[in-house]
Amino acid sequence: MAGQTNHPIDEKRLWDALMGMAQIGATAKGGVRRLALSDVDRRGRDAFRGLCEAAGLTVRIDAIGNMFARRPGRDPKRLPVLFGSHLDSQPSGGKFDGALGVIAGLEVMRSLNDHGIVTEAPVELVNWTDEEGSRFGRSLLGSGAWAGLYSLEDAYAMRDPEGVSVGEALDGIGYRGAEPAQVFPADSYFELHIEQGPILEREDKRIGIVTGAQAQIWYDAAVTGQDSHAGTTPPSARKDALVGAARIIDLVDRMMRARGEDGRGTVGQLFVSPNSRNVVPGEVKFSVEFRHPEETELDRLIAQFPREAGFIARDCGVDFQLTPLFRNPAQPFDPACIALVRDASARLGFSSRDIVSGAGHDAVYVARHIPTAMIFTPCKDGLSHNELESILPEEARDGCQVLFEAVLARANRIV
């Protein structure tokens, strides 16, 4: 390790625990399939709970299955410092997305024990339920219910493709807990996560100091022209919805690129009708999303895109309709918590850079109520939501050490 710490975490124990969790739901290609509230998730939770209790932590479960493992502080009146992530995975997910933050959090607890440290404030490790959303269709389910973004009743009623509801699945694995699933007073929240993108690796930085999450807007778009015979309809008579859509898709890409490396604009779904090779397409429906770290820049996109897409549609002789689905504001993280991450990383001698989270994370919802920061570590080729997702043991160690230092500093701060 480049810099100094008086309290090194145990790299081998951290890596062994990560590999142990990766055994639960392990896939043939080296990934993990641990779908939220499945029997495999139950096994992961049970194992995690056992490790927490063996480390002397007290585990509570709330009504949406979020798990909280507490280590008492010297001053019981102090609010707890929270940290964690999620143990559920994508259907063909990797070993580190989510698991890194939870298992590194466990290592923080074990290292506090090893070093005989009594923190002033209690510290509490969290495993949020169903971050991925790949089974019941809504990501950040546990942290969202906890943060009050939707009601517990709505969450319980959501069903997977087999018709099993969240409520039934929670009961099925025995993780519908007694604690209310709602925000409780807490001092702060820290989440360590793999970047899931290429920036840290490309710039050879060890730590990403996450300053917040970007704003986003999602739309459904529809272009309507007229179906006609591919052989008999001359250019002057065509109302080709797919040509209109293609030019609008190009507009999405151009508007993104006009904003440099911070821009995001994606059309990921396209439905062509009638989708026949000798018919000029009469209707195309597609998705559009834009994201940007700055709210004002998203405002500009929202003002500009419908107008320019409308001009393109008119030139193509087709109709264009745009339906906004939702807009999420940019979520800045807490300056004091960010500073603790930055200080820890600098003290330890790690190369770092500020970074805005491109993906959704539990921390984004927690940050609506509680001072929050995140720490990113690189992942190989920026690859995630993939069985080949991979990090190095020393990358896990260094991210965990930054988490440890930030949590310790926050729990011992003078209030």
Ligand SMILES: [Zn+2]
């Ligand atoms: Zn994740």
